[in-house]
Amino acid sequence: MAKAVRTITKTIARPGQESTLKELLMEVAELARENPGCLGFELLQGNANPGEFVALGQWQDDAAFQAHFRSGYMDEFIREIPDLVDHPPDIQWYTLVM
Numbered sequence: 088m089a090k091a092v093r094t095i096t097k098t099i100a101r102p103g104q105e106s107t108l109k110e111l112l113m114e115v116a117e118l119a120r121e122n123p124g125c126l127g128f129e130l131l132q133g134n135a136n137p138g139e140f141v142a143l144g145q146w147q148d149d150a151a152f153q154a155h156f157r158s159g160y161m162d163e164f165i166r167e168i169p170d171l172v173d174h175p176p177d178i179q180w181y182t183l184v185m
Contacts, residue, residue, distance in 0.1 A: 089150070090148060090149075090182045092145075093181045094180045099172060104172070112140050115164050122151065
C-alpha cells in the first residue's frame, strides 16, 4: 500500500517582492489542488515576516508529489522565482507515519 506524503516548503521573498511572490505561490497552490493525487494544499504567510511563506502539501503518495513537482506550472515557477527570492525554497517531504 502506498504511503501518503506531506510536504513543507518555506520560501522567503526578496525585500520588495512580497506581493509578487505571494501571487505566484497562490497560483501554484490553486494548480496543485487540481492534481488528482493532491489531498490538500495550504499556503501560509508569516505574521512577523510577511515575506515568509510556507506551503503545506498533502499527497496521496510519492508518485503524486513527483507528478506535481514535474508539472508545467512548477517549471514556470522555477523559472520565475529567482528574481523574487535570495535563496531557493526549502522543500522537505515526509511520509505519513500515523
